[in-house]
Amino acid sequence: MTNAASARSDVDFAPLRDALLPEKALFPGLSRAGSRIIVPGDADYEVVRRVWSSHVDRRPLAIVQVTGVADVIATVNFARENGLTLAVRGGGHASSGYGTVDDGIVLDLSPMRGxxxxxxxxxxxxxxxxxxxxxxxxxxxxxxxxxxxxxxxxxxxxxxxxxxxxxxxxxxxxxxxxxxxxxxxxxxxxxxxxxxxxxxxxxxxxxxxxxxxxxxxxxxxxxxxxDQNIQAGAIGFPIDRAAEFFALFNEWAPGTPETLYSEALVWYQPGDDGEPTDVPVVALSVVYTGSDDLDAILAPIRAFDEPLFDDVAPTTYLIVQKQYDETIHHGLSMVHTFGVLPTLTPELIDEVLTGFLATPSRHTLVSFGHWGGAMTRPAAEPSALARGTAPWRIVCETIWPDGDDAGANIAWSRDYWNTLRPHFADETQYLNYTTYADEETVRRAYxxxxxxxxxxxxxxxxxxxxxxxxxxxxx
Ligand SMILES: Cc1cc2nc3c(=O)[nH]c(=O)nc-3n(C[C@H](O)[C@H](O)[C@H](O)COP(=O)(O)OP(=O)(O)OC[C@H]3O[C@@H](n4cnc5c(N)ncnc54)[C@H](O)[C@@H]3O)c2cc1C
The missing domain is CATH 3.30.465.10 (Uridine Diphospho-n-acetylenolpyruvylglucosamine Reductase; domain 3)
Incomplete structure (x- = not known):
């Protein structure tokens, strides 16, 4: 078996096509979608070769969309027996782009929705x-x-x-x-x-x-x-209060109940159309599934200053799960960088803000979260996940729309992470929030x-x- 991608145009997909279950052919007259192979030149190749992040621009030999296990097995066997590289795609969200590949086969599980x-x-x-x-x-x-x-x-x-x-x-x-x-x-x-x-x-x-x-x-x-009826929203303050606000967040978040999800972030406040305005803000975003008095929990935050906005209100879990879908949507480009922190020091906060205000893209956001509670306790069922012990994490989502300078954004993201890195507690990486990692980085991450x-x-x-x-x- 080789693991080198080979640029091949001579692959005969007929045996794989015969092995799949194309339901239209099986049940003539019924329009049921079946498994299918999409190759360059097919009408939707340019769409289905794409993943969430549009800077990932790879050209597979074929995308095989499968409806069931037998077709997964057939595709794995076909790729292995023909010495072809296989990429596997679920939702296609990975900013690493591992849901697709140049000159190999993409096994796309999107029709499997049961x-x-x-x-x-x-x-x-x-x-x-x-x-x-x-x-x-x-x-x-x-x-x-x-x-x-x-x-x-x-x-x-x-x-x-x-x-x-x-x-x-x-x-x-x-x-x-x-x-x-x-x-x-x-x-x-x-x-x-x-x-x-x-x-x-x-x-x-x-x-x-x-x-x-x-x-x-x-x-x-x-x-x-x-209980689907929950409370959620954000409270925002002017960016020039950001350093003091992060210091408050550092004191406040660890003592909040585990039923409160909170993160403090800097970003360019989105307008009504979901697009970023030119106003950078610092904000606290909360989702509360508990039953204690949320106003009492948020009192120190509200006492900080007159907010620019405060839309924390009753809502439902389903609405909250979609709240960022319009702002951070399919077709943007994204590079993730991540680090774990023992605490939020003034020096770190200073570097975070200075770097953020120099971002080439107003879609970019930087957030702090307190990953305490069950995330830092030993799991009942041990797994290979590198969970680390440091309670704080910083995530930078460098995001830019089509047409913006990808090179400038990727370079900014790399420089920003290198500047912040000395503050990290250790080398723990959350690989779902990692875009680039060589063998050594993966080894250190685990x-x-x-x-x-x-x-x-x-x-x-x-x-x-x-x-x-x-x-x-x-x-
Ligand atoms: C807008 C956005 C919001 C996000 N929010 C969060 C969040 O709140 N919390 C969080 O933890 N993460 C979040 N992420 C990161 C996300 O969890 C990872 O990108 C995750 O890997 C996406 O899974 P996917 O199936 O959509 O991606 P894919 O790109 O399809 O797959 C990701 C990786 O898993 C592999 N893979 C996919 N399916 C299979 C399979 N069936 N069998 C074997 N390997 C498979 C792929 O080959 C690839 O290596 C977010 C990402 C984006 C873009």
Missing amino acids: IFIDPEAKTARAEAGVLLGELDHQCAPLGLGAVGGTNSTTGIAGLSLHGGFGYLSRQHGYTVDTVRSVQIVTADGELRTASRDINPDLFWAVRGAGANFGVAVSFEYQLFDL GEETYSRLQAVKRTWDPENFFHVNFNIVP
């Missing part, structure tokens, strides 16, 4: 093409919720395989902590179950370094009781002990490194 909920056990099994908003939608009428991310269009697959944090995480942990089992097609083309009792080494590894071990076809999640253990699991399940379009664990 969600099956057991209300007694409070569990859900969801197929790997499901987006977070779809899972939330099915859970809501049952008074249940899943630990997902903060954007409804993120895929459950990439999120669940590499961490997953959102509004419920301080209370219930990362998404990986809620995964009870994964069904996965491994490099030999076999469908396996990975759970605490079945293939436990694989279960440990896929929850944190998942893309390395196979194609996950479905996930079983633990759900939680969730830490030596976890990385060595991942290598051993990789040698068992994928010794030829067939699955290598990812933050790679070198076997």
Whole structure:
């Protein structure tokens, strides 16, 4: 097996086409979508080759959209037997662009959208093409919720395989902590179950370094009781008060209940059309699923200064999960950088603000979050996720629209991260919020002990490194 991408135009896809289930042909007269292969020249090739972040501009030999497990197996076997590089795509959100590849095959799971909920056990099994908003939608009428991310269009697959944090995480942990089992097609083309009792080494590894071990076809999640009527919103202040506001946030956030998700961020305030205005602000964004008096919890924030805006109000969980969809939308370009922090020092805050005000793009945002609670407690079910012990995290989302200078934005993002890096507690990386990482960075992100253990699991399940379009664990 080679792991070098080969530019090939001579691949005969006919055997793969014959192996798939094209439902239109199977049931003539019924317009049911089936699995299909899209190659350059097909009408929608230019659309389906794209992922969320538009600066990722790769040209696969083919995109295979599959409706079921048999077609996943056929595609894995076809790629392996023909020495072709395989990229696997769930929701396509990864800013690394690993949901696509030049001159290889993209296995696109987006047609696999089944969600099956057991209300007694409070569990859900969801197929790997499901987006977070779809899972939330099915859970809501049952008074249940899943630990997902903060954007409804993120895929459950990439999120669940590499961490997953959102509004419920301080209370219930990362998404990986809620995964009870994964069904996965491994490099030999076999469908396996990975759970605490079945293939436990694989279960440990896929929850944190998942893309390395196979194609996950479905996930079983633990759900939680969730009253859909919650409170959420943002309170904003002038950017020239940002340093003092971050200092207040540093004092205030650790003492808040675990049912409160909060982050303090600097960004250019979006206008009514969702586009950034030219007014930078510092803001506190909150989502509260608890039942204590939120006004009392927010009192120190409101006492800080006269706010520019304060729209914290009753709403629903489904509305909140979509609140950034218009502002941070498909087709923008994004580079993620991430670091963990012991505390927010004045020196760090100064560097954060100076750098932010020099960003080439008004779409860029920088946020601090307190990842305490269940995110820093040991998980009931250990996983490969590098969770670190430092309670604070900083995330910079360098975002720019089509037509802006990608090189200038990427360079700014790199320089910004290098400036902030000396303040980080350690090398912990949240790989869902990482765009660029070489082998050494991936090794350091997991830490030596976890990385060595991942290598051993990789040698068992994928010794030829067939699955290598990812933050790679070198076997
Ligand atoms: C706008 C936006 C908001 C975000 N918000 C959050 C957030 O709130 N919380 C958070 O934790 N993260 C967040 N993220 C990051 C997100 O979790 C990661 O990008 C995640 O990997 C996306 O998963 P995906 O399936 O959509 O992406 P993809 O690009 O499809 O996949 C990501 C990685 O997983 C692999 N993969 C995908 N599906 C499978 C599969 N079925 N089997 C094996 N490997 C697979 C891919 O090959 C790739 O390496 C956000 C990203 C964006 C762009």
